[in-house]
Amino acid sequence: MRRKQGIGLLEEVFRNIRRAAIPFRVYAKNLHEIRALIKEIGEVKTEINKIGFFFLSDEETRIRNALKTRLDNLLSQLDEMAEKNAPSAARMSKSSGDVLRLNFIRTYT
Numbered sequence: 001m002r003r004k005q006g007i008g009l010l011e012e013v014f015r016n017i018r019r020a021a022i023p024f025r026v027y028a029k030n031l032h033e034i035r036a037l038i039k040e041i042g043e044v045k046t047e048i049n050k051i052g053f054f055f056l057s058d059e060e061t062r063i064r065n066a067l068k069t070r071l072d073n074l075l076s077q078l079d080e081m082a083e084k085n086a087p088s089a090a091r092m093s094k095s096s097g098d099v100l101r102l103n104f105i106r107t108y109t
Contacts, residue, residue, distance in 0.1 A: 037078050044071045
């Protein structure tokens with residue numbers, strides 16, 4: 001009796017492991033995408049800071065503005081991914097997400 005019960009329990013464990021593997025793969029993929037966005041945000045901020053703030057040529061101003069636009073787009077993508085992957089009870093309203101993004105931009109640019 002114990003042997004049969006043990007085999008049944010092991011089969012149940014393996015079934016549960018297989019079922020859990022699919023959501024874990026999706027989670028890992030989402031995490032990888034979020035990390036890639038965060039890395040790119042950091043790289044864009046570094047480039048913005050390299051250009052500087054004062055005495056910019058017209059070309060440097062255009063480059064800085066293009067980088068700021070790219071940064072804003074990346075932050076929007078990050079917001080969308082966070083909203084898409086967050087449980088419905090924990091989702092933020094659009095206005096609070098905008099406030100967080102603006103605070104992030106002000107702090108790091």
